[in-house]
Amino acid sequence: MVSPGKLEIFRHSLKGIVEEMGVTLQRTAYSTNIKIRRDHTCALFDSELRHIAQHDIAPQHIGSLVSVVPRNMRDRDDLEPGDGILINDPYKGAVHLPDVMLICPLFHDGEIIGYAANSAHHVDIGGPTPGGIPTDSTDLYGEGVIMPGVRAVEDWEYDEEMLGLITRNVRSPEMRVGDYRAQLGANRIGEERFGELYEEYGADALTEYLDELIDYTERLVRSNIQELPDGVYDASDYMDGDGINDEELLVTLTIEIDDDEMTLDFTGTAAENEGPLNCTPAMAFAGTMAVVMSLLGGDLPKNEGFYRPFEIITPKGSMVNPTDDRPVAAGWEIAIRAGDLVTKAMADVLPEETIAATKGIICNIAYGGRDPRSDDDEYVYYETVGGGYGGRATKDGMDGVQAHYQNTANSPIEELETEIPLYVRRYEYIQDSEGAGRQRGGLGIRRDMEFYDHRSSFTVLSDRTKNQPWGLFGGHAARAANYVINPDDDPEVVSSKSTTKLDPNDVASVQTPGGGGYGDPLERPPEDVLEDVVNEKVSVEKAESEYGVAVDLEDRSVDEAATRELREEVDR
Structure with a gap:
């Protein structure tokens, strides 16, 4: 039996490893999306492929790594020290193609003692649209390079032919190479630090500590679930069209709490779509679990024990579990809405802990063209834009933030204007975009960008233009999203899933939703x-x-x- 004090030291030793991996990845990456916006995460798995530690920077990647690593590494008997496996295949447990995972086995005396893994969102993954977010794809093949789990690293060095093949199919290949090398450096740190921990504890003690940590986490989570009232709770909402068809699409979630177990069931959700508005089970898992973690509260360890009390039901053939090779580029838009549905479903039984609807979108935005400042070099840039957070029992919603698992930063103006040829003409909160309430919702963001002296593409892969973020307990709905070309001069409203070719000096305006209000607005002081x-x-x-x-x-x-x-x- 491991003492609580020693177990806590061990737990934070693991956490320290994944955090150092994350810092390494962030500080050696080339792209703004990783080095500034921090759209990445790192994790460790033991020799039995149990998830033992996770970097908390980007909770959305929890679902992918937990799903991908055990599923794809269990039957591999060809691994050698220094190997690295690249995978982004949604139908092998991953999410959408820009989120590329690198998995490296960790060896000691010829035996695998664990795995270091990370996931990073690459700014481009090929396909027809700069930024890797096609809005009208009808199959996975139209969304970019698919990596089904290929050995791309040997002896801690990339196979240059393999890396060359991948980067020949993407835009701005030099920057992409830099990000792939940053992922490898992060896993190399994981190898060194986990090896040191293995040497310190020894094989038997390490296994004992891991067993105890995972079992302790499970007991803790089950205890927290038991504090919730048993029952069946449900919520639903509608998405905009799928990029091909304009029909609104139902997302529904039923939560059942039974003693110390919880089931999250998406039965009733719309069927899989022709366009890219589909999400993998890993995405649905991440979207709901990130919010459940918050509702359960406390500094809960993130490992296999956390997930044991939960069952996620994603019916095959629905848009939360599409059949093989359906497009999934917009899947995170469904997943973040699923997170909102958790808070809505639990509102009546957890009124002090829940929140009204957030902006409810990832708001994937990408730009591409040839830079007139540097001999027409090709550029591509990807970002997401924040919006309103939902009002809460005792606090207003936060203005202009990312929501739920989307723990990424808004790109600074200075970074945008340095990286690509544009001027940010407006960057501000949108007045009156909040849902009114005793505690009002947060404000959405307006960002207007003028693409000067060249033609460019402006891609939006988002949602929430048709259905407003809802309020709770008498709170009002917030303003919906709006995407406009030349908003102050002959405005053209474009779809939430669209690619527009911009003429020189055109202005693209991204206007994100606010957050829903909480409580009667007439009670606001x-x-x-x-x-x-x-x-x-x-x-x-x-x-x-x-x-x-x-x-x-x-x-x-x-x-x-x-x-x-x-x-x-x-x-x-």
Whole structure:
């Protein structure tokens, strides 16, 4: 029996390894998406392919690594020290093609003692659209390079022919090579540090500690589930069309809590789509589990023991478990909405812990063209844009952030304007985009970009233009998304799944949703409404019509008599 103190030291030793792997990957990567936005994660598995530690930077990658590594490494008997396996195949447990995983066996005295793995979102993976996010693909082959689990590394060096084959099929190959090498460096750190831990503890003690840590995690998670009321809870929402067809699509989730176990069931969700709005079971798993982790609370270890009390049901042939080789480029859009459905389903039984709807989109954006500043060199850039967080029982929703598992940063203006030939003409919160509430939702973001002196492509692979983020307990819905070309001069609204060819000096405007409100807006303290009006987050008109508050902007004060009358009138 391992003492609690020693187990905690061991647990954080593992955590320290994956965190150092993550820092190595981030600081040696070439692309903004990894080095600045941190769209990557690292993990360790033991010799039995049990998940034993995970870097917390990007929770969305939990689902892919947990799914991919055991499934694809269990029957491989051809591995040698220093090998590396590249995989991004959604139908072998991965997610969408830009998220490429590198898995390396870790050896000691000729025996495998574990595996180091990481996943990083590559800015381009080939295919017809710069950025690896085609909006009208009808099969997986149209979405980029598929890596089914190929040995690309031997003796800790990439096979240059293999790497050359991959990068010949993508845009900006030199930058892509830099990111692949950063992934290898991260796993090499994992090998060194895990080897040191193995030497310190020895094989028998290491196994004992791992067994105890995984079992302890399972007991802890089961105990936390038992604190939730037993029952069956459900929620649903609609997605925009799939990029090919314009029909709205149902996502439904039923949560069953039975003692110390939880089932998350997507039965009833729309059938698989012709276009790229499909997600793999790994994506659905990650989308729901990231939110469940938060609802359970506490600094819970992330390893195989965490997942044992959960069952995820994704019916085959639905858009959360498509049949082989359906397109999945937009799958994360479904997964993040699934996270919102967890909070909606649990709202009545966990009103203090839940939140109203977030922006509910990943908001994949990509740009591509030839840079007039550098002899027309080809460029490609990928990012996601934040939006509103949902209002909570005691706090407003955060403005302009990523939501749930999407723990990536908004690209800084300086980075954008340095990397690619554009000017950011507007970068601001969208006034009145919040869902009104006792605790209002967060504001969405507007980012207008002028692509100067060249033709470029502007790709949006997103959602939430048709259905607004919902409020809770009387809170109002937030403003939906909007994507516009030349918004201030002959505006052209484009679809949430579209690629537009821009003429020189055209402006592309990305306008993300706000977050839903929590509680009756008429219960919001007038002083808080005044502050929002003064800060230009809420207009005077909306303060009156939805919050029932009369604001005198000149005096920066609340007209209390008029407010009483307004609230009585609005309440009627």
